[in-house]
Amino acid sequence: MASPRTLRRCLLAALSAVLLGSVAVGPAHRAEAAGTGAAAATFSDTFDGPAGSAVNSSKWTQETGDNVNNHEREYYTSGTNNAALDGQGHLVITAKKENPANYQCWYGTCQYTSARLNTSGKFSAQYGHVEARMKIPRGQGMWPAFWMLGTDIGQVGWPNSGEIDVMENVGFEPSTVHGTIHGPGYSGSAGIGAGYTLPNGQVFADGFHTFAVDWAPNSITWSVDGIAYETRTPADVGGNTWAFNKPFFLILNLAVGGYWPGDPNSSTAFPAQLVVDSVSVTTSDTATGAAIKGLAGKCADVAGANSANGTPVQLYDCNGSAAQKWTVGSDGTVRALGKCLDVTSGGTADGTPVQLYDCNGSAAQKWAVSAAHDIVNPQANKCLDVTGNNSANGTRLQIWTCTGGANQKWTVG
Structure with a gap:
């Protein structure tokens, strides 16, 4: 018998395929249905593969090094030490309290390792429904995130490139996630966003949740499990440039420590894991949906x-x-x-x-x-x-x- 997870994926694929008239394509390619002008999920990764295997390198690049800008404590590694499939259809990003290769960080010898993946140069999108289904870790100093950066960051720098944080969580807020935009004049602690808190004291680390944005020209709406909690438009950026009407690429990472979450302490359990069930971007060749x-x-x-x-x-x-x-x-x-x-x-x-x-x-x-x-x-x-x-x-x-x-x-x- 198919698992509930497999049935969920099949039903969702059928829904999109029938309504959008889509055809199946390879990873990170746009599907254009003949005679319809519509497109299927332009990006999808369900992380199916043998336990211990690496993430699909045709879809993701693993960044390496530390991050002085946020004062994070981890060193991001390549390979499967900190990012690997679990054989059950998940990508597991693991933060460990270790330094197996004498990694050096901005503060000296690194104390932790983790992973950060992006789709730069492999996939980008302009507008659509962008989502990830994940189970986040718990613990002081944990900082999981699913986010996007403008593809022009190499030319214009940050924050002019724009940044869309689909989901961030800081470990001292186990029941709350945040959705934020950063751009010229509204970056860092001045980013514009809001939080979403689970009802009845529920904790995000106790189960999988779907984090998404619906992104259109001059509009971004954030949701958790299909419940919209925030919409931002150019009217919100105080007369500054709206930096989000252009292509962006995807990023997944699990940071340890930093200005916002603070550092781990004696209560923080390692290893800590961000478990990713799926990532998808659904849009169309018109970039804003289909008639x-x-x-x-x-x-x-x-x-x-x-x-x-x-x-x-x-x-x-x-x-x-x-x-x-x-x-x-x-x-x-x-x-x-x-x-x-x-x-x-x-x-x-x-x-x-x-x-x-x-x-x-x-x-x-x-x-x-x-x-x-x-x-x-x-x-x-x-x-x-x-x-x-x-x-x-x-x-x-x-x-x-x-x-x-x-x-x-x-x-x-």
Whole structure:
């Protein structure tokens, strides 16, 4: 019997493939579906391989050395000492209290080793849904992160390159993670961000969680387990340059110590592990998502391109605007303008309208796609439907008992 983890991956792949009309491709390549103009996950690593084997070098580069800028304590190594597959479909980045090769750090002889991986020169993206499913370590001084840097960092330097921190955690906050942007005039301790705290005293190190951003022109929205908790736009950077409308590459690392987390102490247990289940980037060849076409060849559209909660989703002439660019989240959501396609008030009755709303992980925002091109809300077991089979611009979309009618059929292109 397939494991729950394998079934989850298969279902998510099927959802994306049917809705986006995608084809399977090799690592870190864009998939362009003939006749659709859509693309599948442009980057995916599920870390399948024998226990003890190295990370895929066609996708990742392992950085080496120390980091004086943050006053981190570790020395990043290559090979499998600190970054290896576990044979169960995970990459394990391990921080150890050791110095097997007399490594020298900014403060003298290094006390710790760890690993830092990036996709520079192998993969970059501009816009899309960027996520990692991980279990972070616990302990004072631990600093796991999943983040991105502008590909032009070699030319313009940091922070002009821009930095998007999808997830950072510092060990003294076991229940909280942070999402932050850094750019010219808002970097380091002046970075702009927010935290997300698990409810009821839960601790991130106790299980896997999905950390993501939905990134579009002039907008970045952060989420944990499908729940959006922060959106940033150029209005937030105080008149400084918005540094995020360009390609970025990915970084995964586990730092030890530094200005923000502080150093490990006697309570910190080593080795400490960041366990990564998967990393993926889903986008399209238009860089902002793909149109969902329905009745009379018209598009699912966010009315007025308004990202406010409760904005109607309607049928409208396809026009290529951001209000008609949709991406599929690995959590079963369908997203535009940084928010989710939502069944109003979680209704299940025929005729319940759909709207745009903050992503919140509820069943009202989960969608499944059939091979017959129905888009179904499983909670209601009903189809996305054009009200009254009316192809006029502005006709509201709703859920309705699946009939097989043309007003319930959807393609991407």
